[in-house]
């Protein structure tokens with residue numbers, strides 16, 4: 001760090017005496033986020049981490065006598081070690097009994113479906129891919145000065161039972177699952193799956209409320225034609241979403257659109273319905289802050305809640321090779337993450353992260369990017385204090401019946 005400051009001062013002030021001055025000048029680090037975040041960390045509680053370590057010893061037994069750190073169990077449980085364990089998203093508790101999701105601020109649910117894909121398939125493995133690499137992360141973010149484990153509650157409800165060869169039955173399953181989570185008050189976080197799931201996800205939330213919903217959609221593709229290959233494929237979610245009575249097309253904001261993969265058919269619909277398209281070039285000219293501001297202004301105009309749809313292919317394909325319709329010229333990761341954070345900061349009623357296709361991925365980089373989008377959104381919701389803000393608008397909760405069962409599965413216990 002000191003080396004780079006010296007270099008910079010050298011290039012600006014070539015005279016020798018100025019160089020000496022610059023070296024002796026003490027920079028005011030307190031103006032940097034780096035300094036502030038270092039101090040903010042001291043104010044974040046640590047009780048959640050304490051709890052997790054105690055829980056690990058209860059679940060995984062105390063460790064061997066030779067191990068000095070007495071918080072290490074015999075069987076790996078929870079966050080550590082990062083390479084071990086049965087992966088849920090971020091090693092959050094598995095809500096095996098989905099009637100309990102209302103106990104958590106947010107619920108992750110996987111939607112392993114790629115039957116809506118029109119080029120290369122593989123997103124049915126998206127939820128597993130994202131969960132696996134999510135083990136790399138701690139729940140703490142230095143710059144945001146946020147620790148998710150300490151400041152929110154999170155569970156992973158596992159995957160929706162999708163029907164591989166039937167888009168419409170799958171849509172019904174997805175809407176049912178999402179409406180269940182939304183009705184519980186927990187924030188639904190969907191991991192796709194191809195982008196066809198956007199429609200049933202929005203439908204699932206929309207049916208739990210009498211209020212209106214806006215959508216911020218990050219993508220290279222417009223995804224708003226009525227049909228593709230005679231079905232409601234991954235090119236169609238916003239046509240059907242904006243047909244819902246409480247999801248106005250004028251509140252659909254599509255950010256990052258461009259390139260050579262936007263069908264003219266979709267553009268015609270966008271024009272007819274007057275959706276709002278901000279191209280990648282528009283974003284580049286306006287910058288991230290202004291783009292986010294504009295997107296929020298249009299999405300929130302006259303509605304009570306905003307849904308976020310993040311297609312991983314909105315990021316330049318050089319960074320996300322593991323996706324169904326890769327396209328060059330997309331967001332840089334820093335831009336995408338900043339935009340997603342800024343949109344989330346106003347509060348969201350749900351989000352989907354779609355189009356991660358692990359079979360085409362390299363070094364899990366696409367799945368990692370997807371994980372990062374989700375954790376940044378959660379961090380932003382926590383930092384802004386807007387986690388759970390949507391709950392008061394869930395005024396038409398649905399009840400989905402469950403079956404009856406007594407006893408234990410695969411067990412000798414009676």
Ligand SMILES: [Mn+2]
Pocket residue numbers: 195219220221311313314325355
């Ligand atoms: Mn796309």
